[in-house]
Amino acid sequence: MPKTARKRKTPITNIPSASTSSCKPESTRAVIRRFHVLLKRQAQLKKLVVHDLAQRTELANVEGEIEELGLENYQKMSAIGQRSDRGGGSEKILIRWLKDKEMHKTERKLKLLEVGALKPDNYDDCSTWIEATPMDLNSRHPSILEQDFLLLDEEMNREKWDLISLSLVLNFVPEPPDRGRMLRLSNIFLVEDGHLFVALPLPCLANSRYLDFDLFTSLMTFLGFTELQRRWRKDGKMVYYLFQKKTDVKTPSRERLVVPERFTKKITLRQGNRNNFSILL
Template sequence: MTKVPKKRASGSVLLSRHRLKPPTQSGSAAAKPGSTASLSSKAGRTLIRAHHTLQKRLAQALSKNDHEAAAKIRVEIEASGGLEKYQAASINGQSSQRGGDSSKILMQWFDEDKALHGIKKGSLKLLEVGSLSPDNLISKSPPFTLTRIDLNSQHPSIETQDFMERPLPRSEEDKFDIISLSLVLNYVPDPVIRGEMLRRTTQFLRAPKEGETETHFPSMFLVLPAPCVTNSRYLTEGRLKEIMESLGYVLVKRKLSPKLIYGLWRLDDAEAAKKKTRWKKEEVNSGQQRNNFAVTMK
């Protein structure tokens, strides 16, 4: 879990993640009576949606400085199992038995384009933000050396860290070839901090090399629930593309499923993000049944 955030508009990504007791199991989700390991897919999705709803309510209460309401919502979050139960449900949903490992899509793209052909073992550095398990498919791919971080690590191979508080790289050698943000951005409760997170990724990716013909690196693998762009008042695929391009990214791979949208975004212009293009919260897709997911930048 992260530390209690500082009182500033652009503080820690998650506003309610107080430190919990570390899990006692050594694996990613050891089964025990009443644990999420025995949850059905539907029950797991219900738990995850409920947790997201509570997080949004908490963010709204804090934005209004309603500390009494925020305290009550935190009690609700802890009563429902808190972050640990949410993570366990997420791990359960991403198990190979349920086909939920999003890195499979990334590896399929690499295989289709022979993007990893001839690359030496361990020569590609990947930062996996919001890592739930060290056993996903990409972790078994020889070219990659993984750095895994999460707010509440469920495994000794995953460092407990908030990406928004991770120290910036001191040199190009400390940067990464690829960053994975799989179902992370949608957890952030504030549109401004979502924008800050996307902008911050550019500081962790190595700069494109002069004359480089590589089509897949440096890049970010971004995965979101499909409704974030297919049924939002404030964000469409087109608007997301505009935001990403203002940061210097170019979309090179895309897949839309009924539940998720996957994108591989190559960083072509490492200096673009420094211009700090502003993106307001404005309606781009009207309709009464739309959700309010948004990404803004100041």
């Protein structure tokens, strides 16, 4: 009896080109999620001393899929997800919050470092009061500085910025300690009373095994930030924060403070079907 030909499964990377405007939200999210998973697994495998063939083969397969999927394709999908017909970019929320504080009436322009910028003109409408520096690991435009935030010179950027935006950036960083270091550096780079904008996928806090809203707020307080604004919906996809840098002169330098264990080790806060997102110091 002749065998029935099996239908070949379509790989996750076989997704319609992001250059068209017809990409469905499901396809966009699939690319973004898969890219994050691959980067995380790549970082895990690279940390191991790879002796056996199975681990070497897995690392090669992961890196091959990352190359096939492509950072540029990921960025295109992310840019599509930020179009006005998909809810718009998070910069609109930041701008609204800053205007609520009447910061658009300042005597000098506010220096903004926009980390993970996919477009160079997100803040063009605010050019009279915001001097934006868009930056990304893999620049897609001559006006976007190609730079790893974690490799910025600490002394050159100390108290240099009035505003820092980390919109969908922390969740892109593969390792939890590097996410914590990114927040530490943000505090160092901001002027006193400077503002940090953070946007995360809601499941990072609402459905994580190791991180919830209270722990995240406690961690930010320890780093020297005061929460000013928070926005999310129970049935939404994102959570947005606005923090302000506040130095307590009565407290010793944070470099000399003992970091509480709850910020240095993964501690299970929830059971069940959860994700593993965490931030460690």
